[in-house]
Amino acid sequence: MPKCLGIYIEDDIIKYSKVDKTKDVVKIESCQVEFYEKSQMIQTVEKIIRETFSLKDPISINVSNELYNYFEVFSALKQKDKNKLVDVDFEYFCGEKGYNQESLESRILYRNSIEDIDKEKALHISTNKEGLYRRIQDFGNVKITHVMPVPISIFNLLDLGTKEENILIVNIEKDTKVTTIINGEVYHVDLIPQGMGDILAAVNAIENDMTKAYECCKNTTIYTHDMQDIQPDDNEHIDDIMPTLYKIVTEVQNIADSAIGQISKIYITGMGTAINNIDLYFQEHIPNSKCELLRPFFIDNSAYSKLPIKEYIEVNSATALALDGLGYGEKTVNFKNAGGAGNGIEIDRKTIVNFFKGLVDPDKEMNAIDKTALRLTICLLIGTLGYAFASHFIAKEMDFKSAQIDAQINVVKGEIEDINEDIININTGRNAYDQMYTTLEAIKNPPEDENGNASTNASATLERVHIPKDAIPNLLYRIVSIIPRQVRITSIKNTENKHIVIEAQASQYEQLGYFRAALSTSGYLENVKSTSGTKSGGTVVITIEGDLP
16 A cells, blocks of 8 residues: 655645555545744654654655746757757756856756647756755655656646646645646646745734634635625735735736637646635636636545545645655656656665675675676766766867867958958059059140140149150059059159159058169169158158159
8 A cells, every 4th residue: 555745845834745545546644734933844844754654655745946947859859869959958048047057956848849840848847956955855864755846746636537638727835836738748837926925924914923824814715796795894814815816816817818729727726725715716817717726636525524625625735746656747857866767766875885885895795786786887987987088078179179260260350351451452542543544644645735736734743844755654654563552652743854753652661662662673763762751640651752764
């Protein structure tokens, strides 16, 4: 006759429900809601275990402060590849939020995506490792077999005949968690920050006793608009309760409206069900879905006549956890088992110590289990070392390739900058060269005046003074063949006889120096000399003088 004790723990509230299963008959042996001081949590848990005779029975507890995230992967991928992609997405999420991924323990549920038939939706659940391990250690040596997220476990309470419907389960505990069930599977979990924690705090501010505040909630009745006239005068805390309930029901309505497909039923569960007519209040605000209290599928009024049905419903979170320990629910999200395998195999610290003691004992004959464990240990060590080496090598190669790519990018950027600079120089110097060409053509073929004589005013920037007719055109043609690309000529003058004065500019002294030397060494000008140059706004200007040969 397997039994399991489900314990649901919040900051100052503990719910427990001990469930046994004989063949196909499931029943609750004992259940209760208890309030405790935070410093007395361990003592309260020990008292519950002792009073329910559960010292040797499996115990299932809840994960606290868990995070829910959602990612998409292609369904055709292998499982290990899906897990890697989800890990990468979660790492990116942690980076955005400033979370330390190494401090979080995670589990994943995969569902066929309703939005995209080629993909799967990954429901990613994570919690703080330190808090998780500390919670388990608080239970001492008792047999903790399951540590489960309640929004997933609450699905255990549904009747098998309703699991194909689209359903919302609204679990009103300290805060409120809404589980969306699509096509008979848990598909989404939403957190509403308001819950019974706010209601009890408001009532406790008046009553100064948490247990009494809870009793006041159980004695409060919500009346719908059709029942306002019969509302009794002793409903004294209704004004402390209704603002929070209104926020909850409004958020639930928004979740139902945005869900995929029509939500046929909305189940209300948790401590919030202590308030009378809460299901009618939900029904009034969400008329398109049937709203009712979540009764565990195995509960029958005649079989549980010793307690009112609401006494069982208010501990539904603990009962759902107990059903996990009896084989119901999603085994892959069990935070007690490494990797969420949920295979029921547990190796405690004492077993590990004894195993390694046996390895160093030469006189001990190893049995089949020891040999298998030794092989597994060796394979694990080899795999770990291989993985560490491969990871280090791949990371090093990636860093090297990344550095090469960055270097190539910088080279390309430099080349692009040089090309852009050349384009600017070409565009800015084009007009000057066009003007020089026009001047050259005008000198070769001067226009005639009214008397038929050639004009000597072919250019505003060129003056000819008693020199051979072809001297200037020949000089200009030669200059074009030797002038550096970065140098621009702004003026050429024949001041007297064969004396030529050239004004030129460039961005660097070296280019102008090269131009002056080319004029001298080529023999195009004699007695070449130049000014030292002046620099203005990044441009160097010099004057070069010389005589035609």
